[in-house]
Amino acid sequence: xxGDMTTKDGRPFDRAQLESLMKRRxxxxxxxxxxxxxxxxxxxxxxxxxxxxxxxxxxxKHFVLKENMLEVDCTMLTPYEVLxxxxxxxxxxxxxxxxxxxxxxxxxxxxxxxxxxxxxKGDKEARGEKVEEKEEDPKKxxxxxxxxxxxxxxxxxxxxxEEILAKIDNYNGEELGLLMKKYDIKNPATxxxxxxxxxxxxxxxxxxxxxxxxxxxLRPETAQGQFLNFAKLLEFxxxxxxxxxxxxGKSFRNExxxxxxxxxxxxxxxxxxxxxxxPEGGKKHPFFEEVKDVELELLNRDVQxxxxxxxxxxxxxxxxxxxxxxxxxxxxxxxRIQLFLxxxxxxxxxxxxxxxxxxxxxxYAADCWxxxxxxxxxxxxxxGCADRSAYDLSVHMKKTGAPLMVREPRKEPLKIxxxxxxxxxxxxxxxxxxxGKTVEAAIESLTQDLREKLSLDLEKEGKIVVDVxxxxxxxxxxxxxxxxxxxxxxxENVREYTPNVIEPSFGIGRLVYALCExxxxxxxxxxxxxxxxxxxxxxxxxxxxxxxxxHGDFKPFVRTLSNALQDIGISSRVDDSGASIGKRYARNDExxxxxxxxIDFQSVKDNTFTLRDRDSTKQVRSSxxxxxxxxxxxxxxTEQWSDVAARLPAFEGQDVD
Ligand SMILES: Nc1ncnc2c1ncn2[C@@H]1O[C@H](COP(=O)(O)OP(=O)(O)OP(=O)(O)O)[C@@H](O)[C@H]1O
Numbered sequence: 001x002x003g004d005m006t007t008k009d010g011r012p013f014d015r016a017q018l019e020s021l022m023k024r025r026x027x028x029x030x031x032x033x034x035x036x037x038x039x040x041x042x043x044x045x046x047x048x049x050x051x052x053x054x055x056x057x058x059x060x061k062h063f064v065l066k067e068n069m070l071e072v073d074c075t076m077l078t079p080y081e082v083l084x085x086x087x088x089x090x091x092x093x094x095x096x097x098x099x100x101x102x103x104x105x106x107x108x109x110x111x112x113x114x115x116x117x118x119x120x121k122g123d124k125e126a127r128g129e130k131v132e133e134k135e136e137d138p139k140k141x142x143x144x145x146x147x148x149x150x151x152x153x154x155x156x157x158x159x160x161x162e163e164i165l166a167k168i169d170n171y172n173g174e175e176l177g178l179l180m181k182k183y184d185i186k187n188p189a190t191x192x193x194x195x196x197x198x199x200x201x202x203x204x205x206x207x208x209x210x211x212x213x214x215x216x217x218l219r220p221e222t223a224q225g226q227f228l229n230f231a232k233l234l235e236f237x238x239x240x241x242x243x244x245x246x247x248x249g250k251s252f253r254n255e256x257x258x259x260x261x262x263x264x265x266x267x268x269x270x271x272x273x274x275x276x277x278x279p280e281g282g283k284k285h286p287f288f289e290e291v292k293d294v295e296l297e298l299l300n301r302d303v304q305x306x307x308x309x310x311x312x313x314x315x316x317x318x319x320x321x322x323x324x325x326x327x328x329x330x331x332x333x334x335x336r337i338q339l340f341l342x343x344x345x346x347x348x349x350x351x352x353x354x355x356x357x358x359x360x361x362x363x364y365a366a367d368c369w370x371x372x373x374x375x376x377x378x379x380x381x382x383x384g385c386a387d388r389s390a391y392d393l394s395v396h397m398k399k400t401g402a403p404l405m406v407r408e409p410r411k412e413p414l415k416i417x418x419x420x421x422x423x424x425x426x427x428x429x430x431x432x433x434x435x436g437k438t439v440e441a442a443i444e445s446l447t448q449d450l451r452e453k454l455s456l457d458l459e460k461e462g463k464i465v466v467d468v469x470x471x472x473x474x475x476x477x478x479x480x481x482x483x484x485x486x487x488x489x490x491x492e493n494v495r496e497y498t499p500n501v502i503e504p505s506f507g508i509g510r511l512v513y514a515l516c517e518x519x520x521x522x523x524x525x526x527x528x529x530x531x532x533x534x535x536x537x538x539x540x541x542x543x544x545x546x547x548x549x550x551h552g553d554f555k556p557f558v559r560t561l562s563n564a565l566q567d568i569g570i571s572s573r574v575d576d577s578g579a580s581i582g583k584r585y586a587r588n589d590e591x592x593x594x595x596x597x598x599i600d601f602q603s604v605k606d607n608t609f610t611l612r613d614r615d616s617t618k619q620v621r622s623s624x625x626x627x628x629x630x631x632x633x634x635x636x637x638t639e640q641w642s643d644v645a646a647r648l649p650a651f652e653g654q655d656v657d
Contacts, residue, residue: 005376007521007534008347015376018520019261021530021590027051027516028262040258040266043508047591050540050571051512052269058249058537059506062340067287069246069273070233074225076250077208080215084226085399086330087202088217095173095197096256099181099187101185102434106187107195107256108176113168115185125150125160152614163307163386169302170357174199202253218252223503226274227392230404230499234276241406241499242286242329244275248508260377262513269508273547274324275329276499280405283500291335292317297352298325298369304357310351323586330387330504337371337383344511345535347518350374354381362386362540366500372515373624381393382510390498397498407500414492422484432481435471442468443478455485459513519592532592533615543572543631544588544596546581557599561609564628595631610651613641620648 005013023029026045030037064071083089095108097343100565153161164179171179177186177196183479186513187194203217219225225246226233237243244248248271258264291329294581314324320331334353341351356368371383397404429436431567443466448455454464516532523529545561549555558574565572575584585596596612598619603609611627612620618641622630627647633639 005374005517007045008519009521009524011521012522013376013517014522015517016529017522017528018516020321021520022048024164025590029368032166033237040255042265044260046541048512051515051534051592052508052539054540055515056269056271058344058510059248059340061642062343063504064246065271065338068242069244070236071246071248072226072229072233073249074222074229074247074463076252077206077216078219078224080207080217082224082228083203083217083220086227087395088220089201092203092220092543093199093201094256095176096200097115097177097194097197098196099190101192102187102190104187104189105256106194106652107368108173108180109168110192110257110259111172111188112176112179112183112185113165115188116165116183118188119151119153120165121152122149122151126152129365159307166307166309167304167357167361172359173199184498199210200256204252204254204257210333215222220253220641221505222252222270222272223248223274223388223392223407223505226272227396227404227501230276230393230600231402234406239408241400241404242275242277244273246271246273253312260380262509263375263380265376265509268487268510271506271508272304273333273504274503275504277329277502278497279500280497281332283329283387283463283502285329287331288317288320288328288332294321294335294338296338298324299352299354301355301357303355325369326387330367330369331383332460333385333502333504334369334371337385339509341371341373341383343535344538345515345519345533346373350518352379354379356386361390365389373510373518375514375517380510380514381525382507382514384505385501386503386505388501389502392501393498405496408495408497410493410495411615413497416490416492417487418490419448419455419485420488420490421446421451422486424482427482432476435476437469439466439468439478442466442476442509443483451485452487455487458483458485523589526535529586531589531614534594535637536594537637539592539594540571541573541588541593542570542595542635543593544585544593545572545574545599546584546596547574547599548581548601550576552576553604554599556608557603559595560624561599564624565631568632570629570631585612585617586616597627600641611644611648613645616641618645619651623649 007013025047027043027045027048031041032038032044050466063069080089097108097111098105133510169228172198180194180197189264203220206216206218208214208216224245229245233243233245234241248269250267251270252267255264258266277285292315294316295313296316296319298311299315301310303310316325316331316335317323320328323651325331325334338351338353342348350373352372352374353369354366356370356373361368365386366389368386370381370383371385373382393404396402423443428440432439446466457464457482463477464483466476466478467474468476515534515538519533521531521533523531543565549559558576562572562574573588575588577584579587581598588596592614594614596614598610598612602612608621608626610621610624611630612619621632630639630644630648634641635642
C-alpha cells in the first residue's frame with residue numbers, strides 16, 4: 001500500500017525527505033529533546049502552529065458556523081466517577097503483551113500486523129516481486145530483522161495473512177493470543193516467547209487536590225464534557241432539537257507504543273462534534289438534501305470481513321437509502337467530513353471511509369465509519385464518525401439523576417389506556433412502617449401485565465401479594481383497604497426522550513501530518529527542493545516579501561507592502577537576507593508559502609510589484625492595490641491562480657528561480 005504513494009505530480013513519495021524538512025523547518029520537534037525526549041510527545045514550531053490554527057479555523061467555519069453549533073471548552077481533568085460511568089475506566093483499553101525476559105511491551109494487534117506484513121514482504125521478495133521499504137525508523141528495522149527474511153509462503157498462507165490483515169481491528173485479546181500462537185509470533189528482535197495479551201487502560205491517572213482523595217484522569221476525548229452539559233445547552237438552545245455542540249481541545253492517551261511521528265502520540269488536539277438527534281423518525285437531518293449527491297469511497301464491513309479491501313464510489317444519498325450507512329444524520333456528516341478534507345487540501349484519491357466491524361466498534365457505538373487518509377504509513381484514521389446512540393446521556397442520567405433528556409410538547413396529545421395503581425398513603429405508612437417506601441416502589445414498578453392480573457386478585461381475594469425481596473420473607477400482602485388497581489385513560493401532552501448522538505471526531509495532528517504528505521512534492525529540476533503545496537487558506541504564511549537586494553531604496557516599499565497586507569489580515573514574512581531570490585523562494589516553498597512579492601528597481605520607478613505563484617513559479621506584475629486584491633481573493637479561496645493570471649499582465653522579465 002505504502003509503495004503506491006506518489007506525489008501530486010505522479011512521482012514516488014519520499015517520506016524521509018518530508019520528515020527531515022518538517023523537523024528542519026520546525027513544523028514539529030520531539031518534546032524535551034535536549035533531555036532525550038519522551039516517546040509520543042511533540043512540540044509544534046511556528047509553521048506547525050500556524051498550519052494547525054488555520055485547519056482549526058476552517059473547521060470552525062465549515063462546521064460550527066455553518067450549523068450554529070454550540071461551542072464549549074471543558075476541563076481536561078476529569079473525576080474518576082465520570083469516566084467510570086461512561087465506561088472508559090473499564091473498557092478504554094488496548095491489548096498488550098510482554099516479553100518476560102526483556103521486559104519489552106508490544107501492542108498485540110500492531111505486532112501481529114507488523115509481523116504478518118513483513119512475512120508477506122519476505123514472500124514477495126522470494127518470488128522476485130518489487131517491494132517498497134515502509135519504515136525508516138532504525139529502531140523498528142532492528143526489531144523486524146528476524147521477520148523480513150525472503151521466505152516464500154504457501155499460497156493458502158498468503159491468503160490467510162491477507163484476510164487477517166484486512167480485519168486486524170476486529171480481534172479481541174483472546175483472539176489475538178490465538179493468532180500469535182497459531183502463526184508463531186514472538187518478539188521480533190529476540191525471537192523470545194511473549195505472554196498472552198492483557199488489556200491496558202489508555203488513560204493517564206492522577207489525583208485532584210492535595211489530599212489525593214479525588215482520583216481523576218486526563219480526558220481521553222472531549223466528548224464527556226459536552227454530554228455533561230447537555231441539559232444546559234438544550235436550555236441555551238431554547239429547548240430546540242436537533243442541535244450540536246462542538247469542542248476543540250487536547251486529549252491524552254497513554255498509547256502502548258507511540259509510532260509514526262504525529263500519527264500516534266500521547267497528547268493530541270481533537271475537534272469533536274456531538275450532534276443530538278431524536279431517535280424516532282429515522283434520525284433525519286434537515287440539510288441532508290444539500291449533500292445527497294456527494295460521492296464517497298466506501299469500504300463496508302462485509303467486504304472487510306471477507307478479507308478484502310476494495311472500495312465502492314457511492315453517492316451518500318444512495319448509501320443511506322440502501323441502509324449501508326445507517327441514517328441520514330450519520331450520512332450527512334460523512335459527506336460534510338469529505339468536503340472539509342477537500343477544503344483543507346487532502347488529495348481526493350487518498351480519502352476513503354471505512355466502516356467499523358462489530359468487535360472494533362467502541363463499547364457505546366451503534367454504527368461507525370472512519371475517514372481514512374492514505375499516507376506512506378498506510379491508510380490512517382484521521383476522523384472517526386460514530387453513532388453513539390443514547391448511551392452516554394443515559395448512563396450519566398442514571399448515575400446522577402440529572403435530566404439529560406428532551407421534553408417536547410406533543411402535536412397531538414397521546415391517549416394511553418393503562419392499569420393505574422392508587423395507594424392510600426395515610427394507611428400505608430402505619431401498616432408497613434420503615435418498609436413503606438420499599439413496598440410502594442415495588443408496586444409502582446409492576447408491569448402492565450402484572451397490574452392486570454393483580455387487579456383480578458384484588459377483586460376475588462380482597463388482597464394482593466407482591467414480591468419485595470428485601471422485606472421479610474420476600475412476599476408482602478397488601479389488603480384492598482390500602483390499594484386500588486383500575487384501567488384508565490391517561491393523556492400525555494409532553495413527550496420525553498433521550499436523544500441519540502452522532503459524533504464526528506477529528507484528530508488535528510493526524511490531519512496536519514497527512515496533509516503534509518498529500519501536499520509534498522519536489523521540483524523536477526532539483527529533487528532536493530521540496531515544495532508543500534498547501535491551499536492558500538491553509539498555508540502557514542500566505543505571502544513572502546522579497547526585496548531584490550538590501551538596497552536602501554527598497555526598504556520603504558517593504559514597509560508599505562507589510563502594512564497593506566496586515567491591513568487586510570494576511571500573514572506575510574519578509575526575507576531580505578543576502579541569498580539569491582531563487583534560494584529565498586525555495587526556502588519558502590518548503591514552508592508552503594503560496595505567494596511571493598518581489599520588489600525590484602521597476603517598483604521604485606512606477607510602484608508596481610511582481611506576484612509569484614508557488615506551484616507554477618509563474619509571475620504577474622501590477623500595482624499594490626491590484627496585487628493586494630488578488631492576494632485577498634486567492635487566500636479566501638474565491639479565485640485560483642489561473643484567474644489572477646488571466647486578469648493581470650504576466651511578468652517574464654526576470655527568472656527568479
Ligand atoms: N494516539 C493518537 N494520536 C493522534 N491522534 C489520535 C490518537 N488517537 C486518536 N486520535 C485521533 O482522534 C480521532 C478520534 O479518536 P478515536 O477514539 O475514534 O480513535 P481510535 O479509534 O482510538 O484511533 P486508533 O484506532 O488509531 O487508535 C481519531 O480519528 C484520530 O484522528
